[in-house]
Amino acid sequence: MLGARLVSPKVAHHSLRLPADLPLDSGQTLPRPAVAFETVGELNADKSNAILICHALTGDQYVASQHPLTGKPGWWQRMVGPGKPIDPERHFIICSNVIGGCMGSEGPASPHPEDGKPWALRFPVITIADMVRAQAGLLDMLGVEKLLAVVGGSMGGMQAMQWAASYPHRLRSVLVIASAARHSAQNIAFHEVGRQAIMADPKWKNGAYGAGEGPAKGLAVARMAAHITYLSEAGLTAKFGRHLQQGDVKSFGFDADFQIESYLRHQGMSFVDRFDANAYLYITRALDYFDLAEGYSGQLAHAFKATSARFCVISFDSDWLYPTAESRRIVQALVAAGRHASFVELNSPFGHDAFLLETPGLTEVVDGFLKAVEQEP
Amino acid sequence: MLGARLVSPKVAHHSLRLPADLPLDSGQTLPRPAVAFETVGELNADKSNAILICHALTGDQYVASQHPLTGKPGWWQRMVGPGKPIDPERHFIICSNVIGGCMGSEGPASPHPEDGKPWALRFPVITIADMVRAQAGLLDMLGVEKLLAVVGGSMGGMQAMQWAASYPHRLRSVLVIASAARHSAQNIAFHEVGRQAIMADPKWKNGAYGAGEGPAKGLAVARMAAHITYLSEAGLTAKFGRHLQQGDVKSFGFDADFQIESYLRHQGMSFVDRFDANAYLYITRALDYFDLAEGYSGQLAHAFKATSARFCVISFDSDWLYPTAESRRIVQALVAAGRHASFVELNSPFGHDAFLLETPGLTEVVDGFLKAVEQEP
Structure with missing residues (x-):
């Protein structure tokens, strides 16, 4: 998690x-x-x-x-x-x-x-x-x-x-x-998923969160979804494929079994250390409005x-x-x-x-x- | 929201x-x-x-x-x-x-x-x-x-x-x-975003939510992300393009301005009426394990x-x-x-x-x- x-x-x-x-x-x-x-x-x-x-x-x-x-x-x-x-x-x-x-x-x-x-x-x-x-x-x-x-x-x-x-x-x-x-439309759709992930996080508080108390989990999910769009399917396959974290042992649980899962979680978690959730909402909106x-x-x-x-x-x-x-x-x-x-x-x-x-x-x-x-x- | x-x-x-x-x-x-x-x-x-x-x-x-x-x-x-x-x-x-x-x-x-x-x-x-x-x-x-x-x-x-x-x-x-x-790897990545959206929802409670009290918002976000993958970019463009909900008026806010946003939100919200969040975790896991x-x-x-x-x-x-x-x-x-x-x-x-x-x-x-x-x- x-x-x-x-x-x-x-x-x-x-x-x-x-x-x-x-x-x-x-x-x-x-x-x-x-x-x-x-x-x-x-x-x-x-x-x-x-x-x-x-x-x-x-x-x-x-x-x-x-x-x-x-x-x-x-x-x-x-x-x-x-x-x-x-x-x-x-x-x-x-x-x-x-x-x-x-x-x-x-x-x-x-x-x-x-x-x-x-x-x-x-x-x-x-x-x-x-x-x-x-x-x-x-x-x-x-x-x-x-x-x-x-x-x-x-x-x-x-x-x-x-x-x-x-x-x-x-x-x-x-x-x-x-x-x-x-x-x-697809670009907007991905951004909307990210915004909804942020806004669904109760720590978002309609944007009025305190410094260091923002919707970190929602923002991490938003980043994970966006990050997939930054990489190609072939690139993901070449880099991660179906490689497991632990040799060839599946956990039969919900931990990060696959390397791609662990990588994405890391991308999400490290992002919240450097980015503000409201800023993410505003900038994605600016992008969606662009034509x-x-x-x-x-x-x-x-x-x-x-x-x-x-x-x-x-x-x-x-x-x-x-x-x-x-x-x-x-x-x-x-x-x-x-x-x-x-x-x-x-x-x-x-x-x-x-x-x-x-x-x-x-x-x-x-x-x-x-x-x-x-x-x- | x-x-x-x-x-x-x-x-x-x-x-x-x-x-x-x-x-x-x-x-x-x-x-x-x-x-x-x-x-x-x-x-x-x-x-x-x-x-x-x-x-x-x-x-x-x-x-x-x-x-x-x-x-x-x-x-x-x-x-x-x-x-x-x-x-x-x-x-x-x-x-x-x-x-x-x-x-x-x-x-x-x-x-x-x-x-x-x-x-x-x-x-x-x-x-x-x-x-x-x-x-x-x-x-x-x-x-x-x-x-x-x-x-x-x-x-x-x-x-x-x-x-x-x-x-x-x-x-x-x-x-x-x-x-x-x-x-x-890309298939697994999208599923992992959905699972993390569910698990980030405090109502998930490590899976131990009561009937009718589950992580509806997290599950809706998971569905929205997945739903994008079920449609083609060309299909989204043909159906929604950049059409706004209200003629040609942008709200300059975070409401669903674009029809694609409204559509996706509807997909997410109607899904939680018929699907269990934990079942979503288990079935996506089964898919990811499939080889x-x-x-x-x-x-x-x-x-x-x-x-x-x-x-x-x-x-x-x-x-x-x-x-x-x-x-x-x-x-x-x-x-x-x-x-x-x-x-x-x-x-x-x-x-x-x-x-x-x-x-x-x-x-x-x-x-x-x-x-x-x-x-x-």
Whole structure:
């Protein structure tokens, strides 16, 4: 059975408070939200080397530095670092925690400006476009007018596309990896299972749980369900198959007999140590609401009309969360909009998570694309 | 949020108690278990017209008659009835609730013979082969020595294959629909999410909940997660897409905005009215333990060596729970074992659930196969 652990110990994050209130798609306003971020490298004299990295659902700003809660290395050190495609010696790299998140940016666990108690469900429901609006506010404060590139995998890719639609003249290139321009019914269904698992946990208390007292079991179940969608069936079979924990002995009970069970339980339990349950509700909602074409009468190409950025779209053949067909749809719209768009489908057994892992060809493609953009006038 | 409802009101089921204790794969013994069943049609004079239908994970014996809890028609009236492929005017049709179930056969909600209280987790963990052993005991009591056919979809198909291995001389034909000869890592993973959702619900009480007081919310979440696997992505998109409940108005809250959310919640909530949470644990465990080749040194073909039954294996192209590749593996083993095996992959947008729905070709294939078997000497 899943154990209950602490939900989110307090740590200090590097953050700025936006100078103005943030208007939201819902019609509400977020009063001067905090935006937590990390930067690596330095902005050059003509301010032409800034790259914004957008993180995925459960990611955060610690893209290239040790995570303060888990102690693990940055989540994209394969891609970001000296000699890597996104290189602090060449680039000014910015990664910010999305609003609605729980790593320092304004979110449901942040203190409400009026009473200092957590926002909890008083926090307004936000969208991918709201996240991007907050990032644009951060860039203003950092003195970055135009990005060399906006780069993201999964939900990060959605933000990258939203950037092209919301701020078409503030970017020279867009890199979209393992993503989709809308959430499908199946995507929404999996998220709804996770939300219901959280909300079914009596410790959720309609969102008003105390720090460290949240719905750990519900959140762990939500993570387990989601985690299955990040891996491919073939990858699971290769890694775990039907291997038992104890040689070839079945317990004939409900302990974790199979290695895959033990692995999933571990994924669920370790997640609750670093993530806030309400933040999970808000961010999954933002993802489910995402349909970039919606604001353009259902014409996805129209979302890409105003920008002149170059695009690179990358998918993985074993990704069934945001399958290649979704990337193809994006590329079709891009080309129809007159954009330069490169499309690469990479071979990987690792499913959706391939964008975070060692995937042959991935760093080369990102490297080649960014260097080509840099060499353009 | 999911509401709590009654878990399993008491109803009377037609059942027999086996004349002897039932030995189990675990090494334990089930003292004279009750087996609930329904029969339709009559056994003919030479006892050659009996067909056993095996039900799926959440199915039951009400294959052709109104369900006593839901009031819905029998779950396979498309296939079973006058003029249908399995026809009470020609066949003696038997369908029994699996042991471990909750519709009258001995299961965790049944009274323990010693103290009359529910078995709960004292119930031994059972396997697919144990279910089949109980069915064989029932057939003995009904005077059926040899089956014209054993037929099943999903977990029912696993029982059908197990029949061929356990009682090779008691059947003339085997019909396996939308099934697999083993549970994959991904299959186990989804079940483990469901089990953890149930066990995370404080009302589960380590299985010792009272009648009508079970972990309804946890069970509903388990059902929601499982239900996604029964449908195809394309089917979900066609049926629900991103359609909202209220025209084009988003609530910017956590109510069921999308039709798919509302549908899933309904699936979860209506399930807890007819199913016992502990039974769900036991039956998913039996499925996860299933690997027919395991008892034959990993050689699936050897499981089919002893029988001379004819086989028909049917898969659906959009089924990702037990995909066509698993059926292909079964057929390969059957032919390698020297069996006559027909293999049909049907086109359907409905995913795994296609075996329960109106699927072009399905009744014709079942009808043709059974009639051919009947006409053989």
